[in-house]
Amino acid sequence: MKKYLHKISFLFLVSLTVVGCSDFLDVVPQDKILESQLYSSETGVQNVHNGLYLQLASNNLYGKQLTMDAVEILAQQYNIQSNHEKYTMASYNYAEKTPKATFTSIWETAFTTILSANKFLESIEEHAGVISAEKANMLKGEAIAIRAMLHFDMLRLYGPIYKVAPADPGIPYYDKYVTTINPILPANDVIAKVLADLDQALTLLANDPVLTTGKYTGSGAFGGNPYYSVNRGNRMNYLAVKCLKARVLLYSGDKTGASTIANEVINFTKSNTLFPWTAFLDATNAADPDRIFSSENFFALSDYTLYTKQKDLFDSSLEDRKIYSPLLSRINAVFESNDNDYRSLPSWKIPIVGGKTQKTFFKYEDVSDKTKVFRLQIPMFKLSEMYLIAAETSTVPATGISYLNTLRFNRGLGNLAATAVLATEVTKEYRKEFIGEGQLFFYYKRINSANIPNGAAASGNLTMNATQYVVPLPDSEINFQ
Template sequence: MKKYLYKITFTFLVSLTAISCSDFLDIVPQDKILEDQTYSSETGVQNVHNGLYLQLASNSLYGRQLTMDAVEILGQQYNMSGSRPEARLASYAYAEKTPKETISAIWEKAFTTILSANKFLESIDEHSGVISSEKANLLKGEAIAIRAMLHFDMLRMFGPIYKIAPSDPAIPYYDAFVTTNNPLLPAKDVVAKILADLDTSLGLLANDPVLIVGKYDTAKTFDGNPYYASNRGQRMNYLAVKCLKARVLLYSGDKVGASKTANEVIAFTKTNSFFLWTPFLEATNSFNPDRTFSSENFFSLSDYTLYTKQTDLFDSSLADDKIYAPLLSRLNTVFESNDNDYRSLPSWKIPIVGGKTQKTFFKYEDVADKTKPFRLQIPMFKLSEMYLIAAETAEVPANGIAFLNTFRFNRGLLDLGAKAVLATEITKEYRREFIGEGQLFFYYKRINSATIPNGSAASGNVSMGPLQYIVPLPDSEINFQ
C-alpha cells in the first residue's frame, strides 16, 4: 500500500486542483497547505467528498470493470471466443498479461479510493466546525460505507470461497489513513470489520433525509442545501447501506441476519412513496425506457461517461470479435425465450444498424429525453436484490416462493408453482436481473457452484473451483506483504 501513497495524495484532491511537484519533499508542505485551504469552506468539503463518488465511477471500478466488463466476463455473461486479449479472463488465465493488468488496476484503484475515504474522514474531523455536526455525520457515514463496500468487493474477488474456507487469508483492511501495508486478514475477520463499519455508518446516517416518511421536502432538511438533501439515491444513503449489510450477511452465511435486514428494507418501501417497483410502461417506453428500473434503485452511481462505455463495449457497429454480447442461444436460455420479461424487451434487441443478426445489449443506451433523471446511472443496490435475499433466506420454502413471485410479477413473469425448486429459480433470476451490473460471478462464488454455463459455447459448462473463483492478489501487493 505504501507503493500507492503518492498517487493517493493526488487522487484525494483531483477534483479540486492540478499540482505538479518533483519529489515527495516538495509535495508534503504544499499538500498540507492545500488541504487546510480546501477544508476551510463548506464547498471545499463537499468537493472532496464528491470526489469519492467520481473515483467509484472510474473505469477500473464500478464505471466499467466491476459492473459491465471484467467481472461479467468472469461470470460468463458474454461470448468471449476468439483471440481478443480480454478473452483470457473468460478462461481464468489470471497469470497472463491482460488479466494481470486488469486485475492490478482494479486492486490499485479500489485501495487508493479506500485510502482517499480514510483521508477525508481524518481531515473532516481535523477541520471540525467548518460544517455542522449533522452535515458532517451524513458525509462521514457515506465515506465509511464506501470504504466498507470497496473492501467487500475486494474480498469477494480476491478472497477465498467463504462457504468452505472463511479462515483463509484474504485481503488487508484499512480503516485509517496509513502509509504502511496492513497484513492480510482471514476472510471472516474482514467480514467482521466490514460489518462494524456498516453499523458505524448506519449510526451516522440516522438522520438521513431518505428516511423521512413520504416524499421528503428538501426545504425542511439540512437548511435546504441540495448537496445533503437532494438526489439521495445517488449517494450511499441509509437504505443503500442496509442493502449492503444484507448482502454481506448473506455472503458470510448469516441467513437470519440477512433475512432480517432485507425485510427491514422491504418493509420501508411498503410504507413510503419512493423506491417502488418500476411500472411496465416506464421500463418499456418506446422513446425513453427506464431500462435500469431507476425507481427501485436505493443507490445508483452517476457516470458521466456511461454512454461512451455503451458504445465501446456493446455498440452494434463493433466487429463480432470486439463486441460484448452473448450467443443468442445462451440469451434465449437465460430469458427462457420470453420477450415479455421487462428486462428482455427494452435491453436486448436485434439492432437496426450494424449488420448484427443477434441481440445486442442496450441497457446503458441513452434515451431521447435528456432531462430524464435516470440518465447516466449504474444500479448498485436494488429492491429486487432484497426480494431475492428474502426469498433465499426464508425459513419456510413457501414464503420464499411468495417473495420470488412478487419479484417475478414486477418483471412481467407468471407465478411459480408450489413445487418450484427455490434455489434453481433464484439462480435463474440472478442470471437475468444483474446483467451489466457485476453480481453474477460473485453469486456463483458465494454458493460455490461447481459449474457455470460456458458463455463462449452454445452448450456446456465451465468447471469451477478455487483456481477459477479466487482471483490472485496482484504482484504489487504480494511483493509488499
C-alpha cells in the same frame, strides 16, 4: 502503498480544479497547506467528499470493470471466443498479461479510494467546525460505507470461497489513513470489520432524508442545503447501507441476519411510496425506456461517461473480437424465451445496423429525453435484490417462492408453480436481474456453484472451483507482505 499515496495526492490536485477557485492554485503545494485550503470552507469539504464518488465511477471500479466488464466476463455473460481480445480473462488465465493488468488496476484503484476515504475522515475531524456536526455525520457515514463496500468487493473478488474456507487469508483492511502496509487478514476477520463499519455508518446516517423524502426530492433538512438533502439516491444513503449489510451477511453465511435486514428494507418500501416497482410502460417506453428500473434503486452511481462505455463495449458496429455480446441461444435461455419479461425487451435487441445476428445489449444506451433522472446511472443497490435475499433465506420454501413471485410479477412474469425448486429459481432470477451490474460472478462464488453456463458455447457448462473463483492478489501486494 507509496503508489497509492501518490495517487491520492494527485486526486487532491484534481479536486482543486473541480472547485474552480483559482486562488487554490497559488498556494504552496505542501500537503498540509493544501489540505488546509481544501477544508477551509464547506464548498471545499463537499468537493473532496464528492471526489470519492468520482473515484467509484472510474473505469477500474464501478464505472466499468466491477459492473459491466471484468466481473461480467468472469460470470460468462458474453460470448468470448478464442479470437476475442478478452479471451484470456474469460478463460480465467489470471497470470496472462491482460487479466493480470486489469485486476492489478482494480486492486490499486480500490485501495487508493479507500485511503482517500480514510484521509477525508481524518481531515474532517481535524477541521471540525467548518460544517455542522449533523452535516459532518452525514458525510462521514457515507465515507465509512464506501470504505466498507470496497473492502467487501475486494474480498469477494480476491478472497477465498467463503462458504468453503472462511478463515483462509483474504485481504488487508484499512480503517485509518496510514503510510504502512497492513497485513492480510483471514476472510472472516475482514467480514467482521466490514460489518463494524456498516453499523457505524448506519448510526451516522440515522437522520438521512432518504427515509422521509426519498431519492431526489429536497427537504428542509440541513437548512435546505441541497448537497445533503437532494439526490440521496446517488449517494451511499441509509437504505443503501442496509442493502449492503444484507448482502454481506448473506455472503458470510448468516442467513438469519440477512433475512432480517432484507425484510426491514422490504417492509419500509411497503409502508410508503418512496421506492415503487418500476411500471411496465416506464421500463419499455419506446423513446425513453427506464432500463435500470430507477424507481427501485436505493443507490445508483452517476457516471458521466456511461454512454461512451456503452458504445465501446456493446455497440453493434464493433468487431466480433471486441463486442461484449452473448450467443442468441444463451440470452434466450436466460430469459426462457419470454419477451414479456421487461428486463429482456428494452435491453436486448437484434440491432438493425452492424450486421449482428445476435441480440446486443442496450441497457446503458442513452434516451431521447435528456432531463430523465435515470440518465447516466448504474444501479448499485435495488429492491429486487432484497426480495431475492428474502426468498433465498426463507425457512419455508413456499414463502420463498412468494417473494420470487412478487419480483416476477413486477417484471411481467406469471407465478411459479408450487412445486418449483426455490434454489433453482433464485439462480434464474440472478441471471436475469443483474446483467451489466456485476453481481452474478459473486453469486456463483458465494454458493460455490460447481458448474456455470459456458458463455462461448451454445450449450454446456464450465467446471468451477477456487482456480476460477479466486483472483490472485497482485504482485504489488504480495511483494510487500
